[in-house]
Amino acid sequence: MEPVLFYGVPHGCSFGSIVALEWLGQPYCLSRIDMLAKAKSNIYARVNSKQQTPTLLLEDGKPLSESFAILQNIAARDLNRKLGFAQGTEAHDRLNQMLAYLHTSFHSAFAPAWTAFKLKDGDPAIKMLRDLAREKAVEGYAYLQSHLADRQWLAGDSKTIADAYLIGIARWGEDLQLFDLKREYPGLHGYLQKLEADKAVIFAHAIEDGQPAITTGQFLGHVELDEIETCLAA
Template sequence: MEPVLFYGVPHGCSFGSIVALEWLGQPYRLARIDMLAKSKSDVYRRVNTMHQTPTLLLENGASLSESLAILQNIAGRDLYKKLGFAQGTEAYDKLNQILAYLHTSFHSAFAPAWAAYKLQEGDPAIKILRDLAKQKAAAGYAYLQSHLQGKDWLVAGNRTIADAYLIGIARWGEDLGLFDLKADYPELYNYLQKFDADKAVIFAHAIEDGNPAETSGKFLGHVTLDEVGTRLAV
C-alpha cells in the first residue's frame, strides 16, 4: 500500500509535507490527527510514541517521524522532480542546512507562544512567553528575509521541500498574533504570497480546513486510524 502521512490540525508543520507530496505526484494517503483532542489514540501512539505530527507510515509498515526526515524521504523518491538533491552534492548540503535551521531554530522560536496559547486567560506567564516568542521569531523572520534577497526560492533555482516546509510554519507569526508579516517583513511576505496560487498549497489548506480538496498530485483519500492499525510493523 502507498505511504500514509499523518498530519496535525490546527495548522501543523505537517502542512509542508502535504505540499511536498502533492508536488511529488506519487500515490499517497492522509490520516488526520487533532492535536488539541484531550483523548489520545492508542493506535496513533503505536505510530508515533510521542503522539506528535507529522509521521509518515512507509510501505513496509515502519514509521518515520520528524519533518526534516519525512521531507527528505519525499524528495528522495524522485530526484528528477528536484524537490531535493542527491546526497554528497553541494546542493544537498545547502538544502539540509536551511531545512535544519527551519526545523530547529525557527520552528522552536514559536514554542513559548504555543505554550502561552494553552494557558488559562489571565495567567501572568502569557505575556512573558509571548514576548519571548516574538523576540526569537523576529530574529528568524529577519534572517529568512535577508536570505531570500535576490532569490525566488530558498535553495537553488527552483522550489524544494524547504519552501514547502517554510510555507507551513511562517504563518504561525500571524496565527499567534505576533506579527503582521506584510508590514513587518514585506519581502518575505511577497515570497510567501506567490504560493497562494499554487495548486498544492491550495489543496493543503483545504485539507487542513476540512473542505473539499482537488488534488493536483495523486492523493488517494483519507484513511482511519482503525484501518492504519492493520498495517503497522510489529
C-alpha cells in the same frame, strides 16, 4: 500499501509534508490527528510513541517521524522533480543547511507562543510567553527575508522541500497574532504570497480546514486510525 502521512491540526508543521507530497505527484494517503485532543489515541501511539506529527507510514508498514527526515524521504523518491538533490552534492548540502535551520532555530522560536495558546484566558504567563516568542522569531524572519532578497526560492533554482516546509511554519507569526508580516517583512511576505497561490498549498489549506480539496498530485484519500491498526497488526 501507499505511504500514509499523519498530519496534525490545528496548523501543524506537517503542512509542509502535505505540500511536498502534492509536488511529488506519487500516490499517498493522509490521516488526521487532532493535536489538541485531551484523550490521545492508543492506535497512533503505536505509530509515533511521542504522539507528535508528522509521521510518514512507509510502504513496508514502518513509521518515519520528524519533518526533516520525512521531507528528505519524499524528495528522494524522484530527484527529477528537483524537490531535493543527490547526496554528496553541494546543492544537497545547501538544502540540508536550510532545512536544519528551519527545523530547529526557526520552528522552536514559536514554542512559547504555542504554549501560551493552550493556556486558559487570563493566565499571567501568556504575555510573557508571547513576548518571548516574538523576540525569538524576529531574528528568524529577518534572516529569511535577507536570504531571499536576491533569490526566488530558499535552496535552489526552483521550489524544494525547504519552501514546502517554510510555508507551513512561517504562517505561525500571523496565526498567533505576533506579527504583521506584510508591514514588518514585506519582502518575505511577497515570497510567501507567491507560495500561497500554489495549487498544492491551496490544497493543503483545504485539507487542514476540512474543506473540499482538489489534488494536483495523487492524493488517494484519508485513512482512519482503525484502518491503520489493521495494517499494524498484519
